[in-house]
Amino acid sequence: MLDGSVRLIEGRGYEADGSLAFNAFAILSFDPDQKALSMRSYAMGRSGDFPVKLTTSGFQWELSAGPATIRYSVTIEGESWREIGERIVPGQPPRKILEMTLTRLGDCAWPAAGAVAAK
Numbered sequence: 001m002l003d004g005s006v007r008l009i010e011g012r013g014y015e016a017d018g019s020l021a022f023n024a025f026a027i028l029s030f031d032p033d034q035k036a037l038s039m040r041s042y043a044m045g046r047s048g049d050f051p052v053k054l055t056t057s058g059f060q061w062e063l064s065a066g067p068a069t070i071r072y073s074v075t076i077e078g079e080s081w082r083e084i085g086e087r088i089v090p091g092q093p094p095r096k097i098l099e100m101t102l103t104r105l106g107d108c109a110w111p112a113a114g115a116v117a118a119k
Contacts, residue, residue, distance in 0.1 A: 001112075005030045011081070011102050022100075028052065070097070079104040 001008065006029045013022035024043035031038065037052035039061055050061040058074040058081075069088045074081060085098030 005032070011100075013100065072098075 006027060009026045009028065011022070011024045011026075012020060015021045022043075024041065026039050026041040028037060028039050030036070037054065037059070039050050039052050041048060041050065048063060050063060053060045055073070055075075058076045060071060060073045062069050062071045064070075065087070067089060071086050071088055071094070073084045073086070076082075081102040081104070083098065083100050083102070084096060086094040087097050088094045
């Protein structure tokens with residue numbers, strides 16, 4: 001959206017019976033004045049705003065969790081989004097707390113499909 005300065009991303013995970021097990025939504029945006037990416041995300045009843053660091057194959061963001069830091073690293077390869085979450089406590093090795101792989105299904109006409117037309 002907005003000439004590529006905003007990306008909307010939805011991730012869904014399903015149980016073997018087809019029921020929804022996980023649903024997340026994020027808005028990635030670029031601030032040309034700051035030359036920085038940020039993300040607003042929503043998942044499991046929580047939301048937050050996070051600075052985003054680009055990596056050679058994707059991006060990372062972090063959040064504070066008491067004395068620990070939670071770091072999420074995304075690798076994008078073709079139609080695949082692989083995400084690893086790690087809990088980092090000072091003086092200890094990082095501990096993996098999440099790993100998921102999402103497969104891109106395609107573009108969506110939302111929200112432009114319902115946009116109000118000019119008169």
